[in-house]
Amino acid sequence: MSNNLSNQNLELIKKLTYDLVKINSITNTKGEIDAALYIYNFLALLNYFKKNKENLILQELNDNIGRKNVIAIIKGGSLKSNNVIILLSHFDTVDIEDYQNLKEYAFDIDELTSKIKQLYLSNTVNNNQDIKEIIDDIESKGYIFGRGVLDMKSGVAVNLAIIKELAENIDKFNGIVIALFVADEETNSLGMLKAIDFLYNYKKNNKVNYIACIDTDYIVKDKRNDSILVNSYYGSIGKILVGFYVKGIEAHVGESYKGLNPLLIMSKIVSSLEMNKNVINKKSKDVIPPTFIYSKDLKDSYSVKTPSDAFAFLNILIFDNNVNKVISNIKRILKNVLNTFIHKYKLEIFDYEEFTKLLKLKLKENYDEIYNKIKQKLYNDYLNGKVDERFYSLYLVKNLNEYLDFRPRVILFLTPPFYPAVFNKNKKIVKILKNVLKNFDGEYGYRYNIKQFFPYISDLSFLGNVDNIDYIKNNLVGFNEVYFLDFEKINYISTDVFDIGSLGNDAHKFTERLDSFYTFNILPNIVFSFINKIFENKI
Numbered sequence: 001m002s003n004n005l006s007n008q009n010l011e012l013i014k015k016l017t018y019d020l021v022k023i024n025s026i027t028n029t030k031g032e033i034d035a036a037l038y039i040y041n042f043l044a045l046l047n048y049f050k051k052n053k054e055n056l057i058l059q060e061l062n063d064n065i066g067r068k069n070v071i072a073i074i075k076g077g078s079l080k081s082n083n084v085i086i087l088l089s090h091f092d093t094v095d096i097e098d099y100q101n102l103k104e105y106a107f108d109i110d111e112l113t114s115k116i117k118q119l120y121l122s123n124t125v126n127n128n129q130d131i132k133e134i135i136d137d138i139e140s141k142g143y144i145f146g147r148g149v150l151d152m153k154s155g156v157a158v159n160l161a162i163i164k165e166l167a168e169n170i171d172k173f174n175g176i177v178i179a180l181f182v183a184d185e186e187t188n189s190l191g192m193l194k195a196i197d198f199l200y201n202y203k204k205n206n207k208v209n210y211i212a213c214i215d216t217d218y219i220v221k222d223k224r225n226d227s228i229l230v231n232s233y234y235g236s237i238g239k240i241l242v243g244f245y246v247k248g249i250e251a252h253v254g255e256s257y258k259g260l261n262p263l264l265i266m267s268k269i270v271s272s273l274e275m276n277k278n279v280i281n282k283k284s285k286d287v288i289p290p291t292f293i294y295s296k297d298l299k300d301s302y303s304v305k306t307p308s309d310a311f312a313f314l315n316i317l318i319f320d321n322n323v324n325k326v327i328s329n330i331k332r333i334l335k336n337v338l339n340t341f342i343h344k345y346k347l348e349i350f351d352y353e354e355f356t357k358l359l360k361l362k363l364k365e366n367y368d369e370i371y372n373k374i375k376q377k378l379y380n381d382y383l384n385g386k387v388d389e390r391f392y393s394l395y396l397v398k399n400l401n402e403y404l405d406f407r408p409r410v411i412l413f414l415t416p417p418f419y420p421a422v423f424n425k426n427k428k429i430v431k432i433l434k435n436v437l438k439n440f441d442g443e444y445g446y447r448y449n450i451k452q453f454f455p456y457i458s459d460l461s462f463l464g465n466v467d468n469i470d471y472i473k474n475n476l477v478g479f480n481e482v483y484f485l486d487f488e489k490i491n492y493i494s495t496d497v498f499d500i501g502s503l504g505n506d507a508h509k510f511t512e513r514l515d516s517f518y519t520f521n522i523l524p525n526i527v528f529s530f531i532n533k534i535f536e537n538k539i
């Protein structure tokens with residue numbers, strides 16, 4: 001099979017990108033349905049899907065908006081193999097608040113591109129590196145602006161063109177490609193989690209092997225000397241959100257020396273962990289340090305009393321799923337910093353598992369009843385929208401702690417969401433990718449590089465094998481109550497994951513822009529060759 005898409009299919013990518021950007025499909029809105037239907041209708045017109053209607057599926061998310069995924073299955077005509085390659089993309093985008101007074105142009109690539117050109121080229125005073133880069137891109141032509149143009153409607157367009165090419169050459173490849181076009185990637189990955197149900201059932205019923213998943217989500221452009229460096233990734237970082245519940249000793253402000261202010265403890269926690277790379281297991285310059293996204297006391301209203309308790313949430317990007325080690329790193333750091341308080345006030349530091357063990361010892365057979373009472377009330381608050389998944393877990397910890405005793409303590413717990421870190425074990429496919437990229441290296445000034453971890457949280461996290469899950473299950477508060485991940489299902493369908501994506505800069509900013517030359521002309525041929533080579537190599 002030719003390793004390039006036909007000119008006609010390559011040219012189609014531009015039109016598809018423009019059309020898809022025009023559809024306002026901000027995450028968590030009805031617009032996602034319009035994007036799904038556009039994709040579905042495009043595919044439904046192909047002869048292959050006219051003949052094989054059962055291979056094109058509109059999968060309901062069963063949410064209160066009515067959103068859907070689109071799933072397309074293409075089976076090679078000379079099929080002797082049960083090997084499946086998954087092609088992944090999402091069609092939702094983040095909102096458009098960042099466009100300020102340009103909001104009305106956010107979905108119109110030509111209008112917005114010309115407005116942003118005017119804006120930047122008229123501004124002559126700028127030493128700022130970012131601004132210089134934007135002007136360089138504008139002047140180098142081929143860059144287009146628009147919400148979702150990079151993240152990742154152009155990636156959807158590339159996948160649609162590849163599916164069309166495969167559908168038109170059905171006799172020439174030996175394997176199965178399943179293209180997943182999913183909703184809700186930018187919110188809760190509900191689309192991907194539904195798609196996992198599909199992949200699970202498909203594998204069970206058809207005895208297929210998933211051998212690779214290729215996501216075409218965006219890659220940030222990098223410059224090296226005079227060439228543009230394009231990264232591809234095999235594997236993806238994960239994420240945990242660590243909650244800190246701090247119980248202090250409250251006191252009247254006139255007798256403050258009698259208390260232990262939880263805000264003081266929390267300030268020590270924040271200052272010792274914010275941007276502290278020692279929290280993470282991996283030692284490398286690529287490590288992204290942790291950062292707090294919340295820190296507050298839990299007092300409801302003003303009074304001349306110090307607060308009784310406080311909380312914080314720490315965002316940590318992880319490179320493996322040894323979360324127990326991350327938590328013990330945190331404990332070690334905290335024990336050092338809080339040393340004087342630990343001695344003076346007998347301040348305890350527990351993870352959630354240790355804490356619940358103690359509480360069970362104390363409450364014995366009453367534990368379940370008390371737990372369920374607290375849970376039921378919070379669950380109602382959750383259903384009524386009074387608390388989200390994170391505050392559900394925080395208040396669960398706070399309320400349970402009231403049953404232990406009045407001592408000061410720090411409880412560390414995991415709160416949703418959890419994105420597993422995933423990486424490939426099969427180096428053979430990575431080698432195939434290396435060989436494919438060699439053929440493109442240097443052409444039109446683009447050089448290629450392969451890295452292990454896709455540095456942005458993405459749906460790929462749910463396609464790799466997740467190990468060390470016991471600690472997560474025991475410490476993720478609200479797991480199987482307000483937050484669900486079927487690890488058994490995920491591990492059953494797990495496969496090697498790759499991100500080979502659209503190229504550009506500033507996703508999620510109003511300067512989101514796409515290198516359209518690379519994305520419309522080179523990327524599709526790289527992904528298409530990679531698919532063909534994997535099938536030819538009979539992995």
Ligand SMILES: [Zn+2]
Pocket residue numbers: 090151152185217218
């Ligand atoms: Zn994306």
